[in-house]
Amino acid sequence: MIFAAAGYNVTLFDVDPGQLSKAESSLKTTLQQYEEGGYLRGNTTAAEQVKLVSYSSSLEECLQGAIYVQECVPENIDLKKKVFCQLDSLATDQMIMASSSSCLPASSFTESLKHRENMLVAHPINPPYFVPLVELIPAPWTKPEVLTTVRSIMEKVGQSPVTLRRESLGFALNRIQYAAINECWNMYQTGLLSAEDIDKVCYDGLGMRYAFIGPLETMHLNADGEFHEASSAIEIARTT
Numbered sequence: 001m002i003f004a005a006a007g008y009n010v011t012l013f014d015v016d017p018g019q020l021s022k023a024e025s026s027l028k029t030t031l032q033q034y035e036e037g038g039y040l041r042g043n044t045t046a047a048e049q050v051k052l053v054s055y056s057s058s059l060e061e062c063l064q065g066a067i068y069v070q071e072c073v074p075e076n077i078d079l080k081k082k083v084f085c086q087l088d089s090l091a092t093d094q095m096i097m098a099s100s101s102s103c104l105p106a107s108s109f110t111e112s113l114k115h116r117e118n119m120l121v122a123h124p125i126n127p128p129y130f131v132p133l134v135e136l137i138p139a140p141w142t143k144p145e146v147l148t149t150v151r152s153i154m155e156k157v158g159q160s161p162v163t164l165r166r167e168s169l170g171f172a173l174n175r176i177q178y179a180a181i182n183e184c185w186n187m188y189q190t191g192l193l194s195a196e197d198i199d200k201v202c203y204d205g206l207g208m209r210y211a212f213i214g215p216l217e218t219m220h221l222n223a224d225g226e227f228h229e230a231s232s233a234i235e236i237a238r239t240t
């Protein structure tokens with residue numbers, strides 16, 4: 001939907017043909033609803049965007065003329081290896097292949113492949129139609145120009161890419177997310193706040209603030225010395 005909204009032709013492939021027909025009907029309904037609700041992205045109508053998307057039960061046919069592939073198979077290392085091996089055997093030297101992987105780095109499933117320089121992770125954040133961040137994580141062998149091209153494709157389609165300089169377990173978003181979840185869980189288990197109030201601290205507090213001012217910018221605006229004071233106070237609170 002995001003790529004079609006920007007005017008790209010998109011072809012979906014899935015091993016399960018049932019998923020393709022579900023995707024086709026859900027795409028039509030969803031784009032129609034977004035148009036009626038005023039959420040549709042791009043400068044074209046829902047009907048025009050629907051026409052840009054086609055469906056194929058053959059990977060070879062799906063990849064004909066493709067410049068960019070976004071792989072979205074389940075988070076399973078053997079499956080990622082299998083699918084990237086298939087992509088590799090059908091790829092042209094120009095085709096860029098990105099994985100949506102949330103945790104698995106591209107180096108763990110592309111190492112032995114001929115076109116590995118054109119492969120990387122482009123991790124979207126759910127729901128990507130409304131949350132624009134995409135984390136781009138190169139494998140050690142990903143060509144810098146591939147990373148630059150994916151970054152500009154993402155900007156062109158209206159997403160907001162960030163580039164990690166190297167692979168890191170959890171990438172960036174999940175490193176932050178799991179640190180927050182860990183602290184929320186800790187407060188829940190020690191009975192400090194109810195589950196509802198912990199969620200409220202995020203959606204009516206930090207989440208809302210972080211939508212327009214990030215943690216480092218917040219710290220920059222804090223009074224001198226406040227960070228050190230606060231972090232030692234939190235360390236004491238955690239251990240008591």
Ligand SMILES: NC(=O)C1=CN([C@@H]2O[C@H](COP(=O)(O)OP(=O)(O)OC[C@H]3O[C@@H](n4cnc5c(N)ncnc54)[C@H](O)[C@@H]3O)[C@@H](O)[C@H]2O)C=CC1
Nearest residue numbers: 013014015016019072073074075083100101102124125126
């Ligand atoms: N669901 C989420 O919130 C997010 C998921 N991701 C990542 O995206 C990837 C996909 O996740 P979901 O969309 O949630 O998975 P899903 O399970 O909803 O969909 C996976 C699809 O892949 C198809 N599939 C299975 N084997 C295949 C093969 N060999 N060739 C082609 N298609 C095949 C399945 O039929 C299914 O339609 C995972 O790596 C996940 O970590 C990334 C960001 C957010």
Ligand SMILES: O=C(O)[C@@H](O)C(=O)[C@H](O)[C@@H](O)CO
Nearest residue numbers: 102103123124125126127174
């Ligand atoms: O939106 C998210 O949180 C994701 O992008 C993810 O990375 C995954 O859903 C992950 O948190 C759990 O598998």
